[in-house]
Amino acid sequence: MIVADKKPVEEIIEYVKDCRKVLVLGCNECVTVCEAGGKKEAGMLASALRMYYANQGIEDAQVDERTLERQCDHEYLEEIRDIADQYDAIVSIACGVGVQFTAEKYHNTTVYPGVNTCFLGATEQRGLWTERCQACGQCILAYTGGICPVSRCAKRLFNGPCGGSSDGKCEINKELDCAWQLIIDRLKAIDRLDLYEKLFDIKDWSTDRAGGPRKVQREDVQI
Amino acid sequence: MSAKTPSKLEKIMAAGHLGVTSECGPPRGSDPEVIKEKAELLRGCVDAINVTDNQTSVVRTSSLATCIHLKMMGMEPVLQMVTRDRNRIALQSDILGAASFDIHNVLCLSGDHQSFGDHPQGQNVHDLDSMQLAWTVRKMRDEGRFLGGDEIKRPPQMFVGAAANPFADPFEIRVPRLAKKIEAGAEFIQTQCIYNIDKFEEWIRQARDRGLTEKCYIMAGVTPFKSAGMAKYMKNRVPGMDVPDEVVKRMSDTPKEKQAEEGLNICVETIQRLKELEGVSGFHIMAIEWEKKVPEIVERAGLLPRPEVE
Numbered sequence: 001m002i003v004a005d006k007k008p009v010e011e012i013i014e015y016v017k018d019c020r021k022v023l024v025l026g027c028n029e030c031v032t033v034c035e036a037g038g039k040k041e042a043g044m045l046a047s048a049l050r051m052y053y054a055n056q057g058i059e060d061a062q063v064d065e066r067t068l069e070r071q072c073d074h075e076y077l078e079e080i081r082d083i084a085d086q087y088d089a090i091v092s093i094a095c096g097v098g099v100q101f102t103a104e105k106y107h108n109t110t111v112y113p114g115v116n117t118c119f120l121g122a123t124e125q126r127g128l129w130t131e132r133c134q135a136c137g138q139c140i141l142a143y144t145g146g147i148c149p150v151s152r153c154a155k156r157l158f159n160g161p162c163g164g165s166s167d168g169k170c171e172i173n174k175e176l177d178c179a180w181q182l183i184i185d186r187l188k189a190i191d192r193l194d195l196y197e198k199l200f201d202i203k204d205w206s207t208d209r210a211g212g213p214r215k216v217q218r219e220d221v222q223i
Numbered sequence: 224m225s226a227k228t229p230s231k232l233e234k235i236m237a238a239g240h241l242g243v244t245s246e247c248g249p250p251r252g253s254d255p256e257v258i259k260e261k262a263e264l265l266r267g268c269v270d271a272i273n274v275t276d277n278q279t280s281v282v283r284t285s286s287l288a289t290c291i292h293l294k295m296m297g298m299e300p301v302l303q304m305v306t307r308d309r310n311r312i313a314l315q316s317d318i319l320g321a322a323s324f325d326i327h328n329v330l331c332l333s334g335d336h337q338s339f340g341d342h343p344q345g346q347n348v349h350d351l352d353s354m355q356l357a358w359t360v361r362k363m364r365d366e367g368r369f370l371g372g373d374e375i376k377r378p379p380q381m382f383v384g385a386a387a388n389p390f391a392d393p394f395e396i397r398v399p400r401l402a403k404k405i406e407a408g409a410e411f412i413q414t415q416c417i418y419n420i421d422k423f424e425e426w427i428r429q430a431r432d433r434g435l436t437e438k439c440y441i442m443a444g445v446t447p448f449k450s451a452g453m454a455k456y457m458k459n460r461v462p463g464m465d466v467p468d469e470v471v472k473r474m475s476d477t478p479k480e481k482q483a484e485e486g487l488n489i490c491v492e493t494i495q496r497l498k499e500l501e502g503v504s505g506f507h508i509m510a511i512e513w514e515k516k517v518p519e520i521v522e523r524a525g526l527l528p529r530p531e532v533e
Contacts, residue, residue, distance in 0.1 A: 163388035
């Protein structure tokens with residue numbers, strides 16, 4: 001899923017301090033799972049903003065909250081069609097995709113981000129999410145034991161590990177696993193250490209961010 | 224192995240002599256005199272001088288510009304290139320730039336992570352990794368082509384090197400990893416500083432068993448300790464460094480005013496022991512900010528005079 005983290009409320013207040021009517025817009029998908037931008041967090045942020053306005057003596061301020069099934073889908077974003085233009089600003093606490101799609105759809109309404117979108121990751125345990133994928137557009141996991149050096153090696157080495165791997169940990173942080181140690185352990189476990197011996201070709205990064213904004217177009221599923 | 228490039232370092236090792244290199248870290252400023260002073264200390268006692276590329280991710284004068292200064296002084300540089308700061312376009316461009324000054328040695332590295340340096344908020348590139356960079360230089364040289372496939376007019380003539388750390392984890396893939404670097408195109412290897420000689424000998428033995436020392440010149444890396452404090456720092460704080468307890472103890476048991484001398488003794492003894500080891504083709508002496516001691520180390524280790532080659 002897309003993992004996001006809450007922005008400090010002070011930063012959000014700085015965006016909306018001159019607004020009088022604000023909609024906090026949550027999303028029921030990834031940001032709900034990572035507890036940064038779901039219904040619960042929309043309520044908490046809306047309360048914090050109401051408290052701010054009250055403390056400032058701004059009595060005519062109105063903060064509403066709403067959580068959509070998804071903000072990355074026309075269908076669900078249409079649900080606020082009738083009310084969007086009533087607000088001075090929408091604070092979207094979806095990922096960066098949701099913030100942008102909301103802004104694109106409601107062209108004349110100011111939309112602010114309420115979270116920092118961090119990475120594609122997994123829930124390791126409650127309150128701990130870690131990165132697994134950088135969406136490079138050309139998956140190589142078949143050759144690396146199912147562990148991704150692009151997202152998990154600090155130098156994204158294709159022929160690692162570097163000389164800084166020590167006791168299975170990365171040189172930049174003793175708490176961070178060395179991705180190449182994990183890859184080698186996995187290749188050993190599945191009896192495919194032969195894959196380690198193969199020199200990895202230079203990567204075509206044109207399917208990554210480097211190639212410009214990307215799209216996936218599937219004529220077979222288009223209506 | 225016979226020499227394939229005009230590199231003096233390659234010719235010396237191809238002739239069966241032990242090669243000797245040292246290194247020169249460029250200054251954090253633009254004064255060329257700093258470079259020249261350091262390099263003069265090494266004149267006549269080494270075959271080539273490595274020039275580091277923003278080592279420890281701290282901004283310094285560029286490796287290429289410094290190599291040109293050395294070249295103009297009549298000395299032979301080894302251009303260190305890290306893949307951290309430049310993409311494949313910039314790397315190939317700088318290889319051509321170096322070749323235009325007839326710089327004949329390159330050492331391909333990934334580079335320390337930028338979080339160690341003075342610009343930890345910077346982006347890192349790693350478009351290629353160190354092995355892929357070695358492969359790139361070989362393609363440019365041997366096929367006369369860029370990575371993109373176009374022809375190079377006057378291709379670079381570079382002796383291609385890479386680093387190896389026999390002591391990093393996991394140890395079991397250290398030799399397979401060396402094999403990969405050689406397959407990628409590395410013709411010489413400069414190793415991490417050696418203090419754990421037993422472990423290094425085991426690594427060389429495994430490399431010999433795979434025939435790797437017949438395909439590549441292994442230059443053993445050594446760094447003299449200036450003090451017991453430095454030995455402890457290297458043991459505990461430098462990632463991938465293996466300093467055995469007895470070496471630290473030897474330094475600590477030496478009176479403070481004699482520690483620098485003892486550090487040099489350890490360095491010289493290491494070279495003398497490894498000189499006899501089959502598969503070692505030379506030495507890379509990294510006297511960090513202590514270049515003035517390199518002539519003494521080389522002399523005491525019996526590596527002078529340096530051979531002349533055509």
